[in-house]
Amino acid sequence: MYSVKKNIDIIIKNGIVVTVDDKNTIIKNGAVAIKNSKIIDVDTNQQVLNKYFSKKIIDAKGKIVMPGFVNAHTHLAMTIFRGMVDDTVLSDWLYKYIFPAEQKWINPQTVKTGTELSMLEMVHSGTTCFNDMYYYQDVTAEVAKNVGMRGIINEGLIDFPVANSKNPQQGLDYSKMLLKKYENDDLISVGLGAHSCFSCSEDLLKDAHKLAVDNNTIFHIHVAESEWELKTTIKKIGLTPVQYLNKLGVLTQNSVFAHGVWLNDIDISLLAEKNVGIVHNPECNMKISSGIAPIPKLLDKGVKVGLGTDGVASNNNLSMIQELHTMALLHKVNSMNPTVIPAEQAVRIATMGSAKVLGKDKEIGSIEIGKNADIIIIDTQNAHTTPIYNVYSIIAYSLYGNEVTDVIINGKEIMRDNKILTIDESKVINDAKIVSEKIENDIL
């Protein structure tokens, strides 16, 4: 008598599997079985190896196997401006440096280079899905597909002429083109990216939101990021940004609000009631001094909360590991309560939390049977990850950010033993250096 083992695409064996399922299940000597882009089993090593065989077996001995991070708010092409301007007030940063730099330097070629650079960093630091808002998002999508990265693209919609459109209607038309083009794509989804309630007309906000609802996708917008935005909106309209958007009818489960720093109790109740998601960007909010979003209160009220890095021009990196570390620490001291956002919650927000906000929690965000195989493997054979009493604690409080050795997205190996398989890393870094030198000579 013998058992027949099923032939599958990839087996990850011997890992500390952090599933991030509803029970926070950890399988200490665990394995994951992958076939046709999906997770078809997750169990003890023995169970999985008894049931399946594969030509590709990844030995994760002593390593952490977990769902990839979901970076729920980015401006990927802006990585080309990393560190160009820091330590200045927001208005100078934006009007003296970033807007002029974008005006002159953002084109399909620089978007390609900046986005490729972002892809390298995201893969190396364990991000397997992004939610981007910027211009020339068709280029962003092509770069992502070349690398094998999952993501949502949102063409930036705004009242005034920008890189890729002379007016908002052109931006909407471009978004419609994207919706059609990527309708059945394995990796790329298309959302609607309205810049903010102060830079988009009522009509634009409503049209973008309607298009999102009609296409069952997200309406992605910056909301209540700064005190200036709050005060301006109240002065102009007599309502907070959230209440204004509610009046326009654009608060639905499709809505993804980046930042949400300046929220009052009525705003928070509305977000909970309408099932709107908030993307927390703590490092950017700290660095630009926007303030501290009321994340513990939002969580307490049942609002969906995800995590993002925002653009590198104001962060200045795309590490979700650093971001969740900062989030966990910041809210403890801000509430003077060390039990706030414990390690396992920080890890959950950066994975399942973001997936929920993006409406993708049925597909990604955890290692569970039937989900897409978006999985990262983290080395722990370092001084700073020794010893391991609690694996969540290691992830949230001890990791530096580049301990990720292997990345699988949609069942495909994207990085193996620290080397990205799908793109020439040196070429991307060199391309970025060439562009940045031109920008530096021109602007700084």
Added chain:
Amino acid sequence: MYSVKKNIDIIIKNGIVVTVDDKNTIIKNGAVAIKNSKIIDVDTNQQVLNKYFSKKIIDAKGKIVMPGFVNAHTHLAMTIFRGMVDDTVLSDWLYKYIFPAEQKWINPQTVKTGTELSMLEMVHSGTTCFNDMYYYQDVTAEVAKNVGMRGIINEGLIDFPVANSKNPQQGLDYSKMLLKKYENDDLISVGLGAHSCFSCSEDLLKDAHKLAVDNNTIFHIHVAESEWELKTTIKKIGLTPVQYLNKLGVLTQNSVFAHGVWLNDIDISLLAEKNVGIVHNPECNMKISSGIAPIPKLLDKGVKVGLGTDGVASNNNLSMIQELHTMALLHKVNSMNPTVIPAEQAVRIATMGSAKVLGKDKEIGSIEIGKNADIIIIDTQNAHTTPIYNVYSIIAYSLYGNEVTDVIINGKEIMRDNKILTIDESKVINDAKIVSEKIENDIL
């Protein structure tokens, strides 16, 4: 005609040399000349290579060459407790877990293992000098010397019996032994480590401080870390911790106060007037919810400020790169001013700032002629360190923490191409795992 080149020990060439001298000099294509443990020249590549030759030339092409970080407040052996307990209130953390674990598990062998583990992490993350307070500091010193690490050891002095002494007098006697033993050591200095004003008697505080002054060394103590400490001291003595210590006469330039979170304006004036140094530990203060030290105000009033990680049991790592990153971000949002602690100041605090607090700014903290050669080399050939418009920005805002490839301490190569040369890394990690498994089975 020919020039005679001088034969020296090490030349580091082709680097982006961040000197951290008084003028923040950066030499873009720079070199450093090292002989007999000292920096004997720092200049352009061409100048240095014209004047010197060496059998050991380190090519730092495209890399950052900077002074090593000075971690001004640690409890190195406690790294063996990394992640043992998190996300609990301080009293539970201390009395339910840490004190019992220390009681049972802190002995010369575990101090050796925990400290060796810390040495690995410090070297890998670019720390070249520490200031430790714990028990069995003779063991700490031996480990440091074996690795080739510079440091100050301070035996923990406290009123009640602890691991290494039955009473404070034994602790003082042990400190005297250490002072004599390491009197002329190249790497190890000895300070006096009083635990706090609430756990040390007046006599102990005065005796320890007198011994520090008599030996021209530091008086290292935790001060004003928590609101509880402030309230207790005021209730018991009618004075703030700083004012109480001033009354005892222990506020001098020798004094190194860790934390300094709960300080009022009178305290700050006293610290400035008496030339006392503050060691800021932002990540620990955030994680335990102690509060946010008034660092911008301290700097503004001319108080010496350095940076430390505190112990790993409450941080949970020893990365000075992460610590300075967090410091720079935290104070921006806390003061709602993005110009607070700009990148170059954050880098300075973690190097020269700490050196000044420890009374070692004539010897270490910058790359200048005549100083000890404590130098680190940082790789920038990564996505997340590309492009480089501003090297300070890359260090303060973009680094993850383990981009350090080479470490030189006191003119000796300690790490080359990511590999530590002076200690068996795998053995240390495995030793730490064995000890931690015993602790876990016993306590958790």
